[in-house]
Amino acid sequence: MQQRLPTRHALGLVFLSLGVLWLTACASKPVTENVPPPRIDQLMQQPVGDAPQNMLDWSGTYQAVLPCNACPGIAMSVQLREDHTAVVRERKLGSDIEKAPDQTYKGAFYFDSPHGSLITLSTSAQEAPAYKFWVSEGWIELRERSTGNALPQSSMYRLRKTSQPSN
Template sequence: MNRNILLLSLFLSLTFSCSKSEKKEEVVATESRPNEEITADLPIGDNSQNALDWPGTYFATLPCASCEGIETWVTLKQDGTFVLKTHHMGLNDDLEEIFTGKFTWDESGSVVTLQGLIGNAPGKYKVGENQIWHLDRSGNKIEGDLADRYVLKKQ
């Protein structure tokens, strides 16, 4: 009998010690039955927000049509705030613009949007390993001959 208990204990410990993939449960209301909720298991995977060491300061000199370039520093902080500092080279060299505020992550956890920017700055950046990509107004990576100049490197 002790042998059977030992074998059963060994079997149960092996069965329950196997790792299971994490699942996120989402509650969804259906249109046909709005008061009835159904749950769906959604896999939770790694993304820029939860798998990278993204807090820090990133720098690049972005292309500029009316100046020599825009020196751009973006600091993303763990508490969800940012500092954006820009300097238009060749135009009033003493002037630096500094914006501060909060940023939000998109649903995929890979793009941050800087909240409260003034002017025509899109304020969206795709976060990667030790770099961020300055995105266009639609949130797309900039393509073409100058695409590599829109990548800010972590300092």
């Protein structure tokens, strides 16, 4: 059997359809004329650009057993909620110590603007921070309370995300 070569008519149709596709792709640019700029009061409420609060999936529950000098470890659970509130529970591990009640913090948190990925848990702006955490995708890391600097052996202070937020 002989193979037929494409005819000029068929090649013309192929090139014509490619040209139409190219023209429609070029013509579908988004129109940005006559779009008003965002209001300044809205800019202050929402993070703009590539900020951790709008790039990372930070809300949820994080857990780990952190180092402790006087006990086998501190079990810590941190729940970060979409409404920028947090619940932190700490429990020292050990036979006699475990009978003591958990230490619990409930309050607001905010993203520190100079660092971006650092959150501060505090009941008010005037008070010393209760906690500072570095936020990353899938984990948070406990930081020094006053400066936000990494603690020695910082990887030992990482809490892994264990669940998504419950609404």
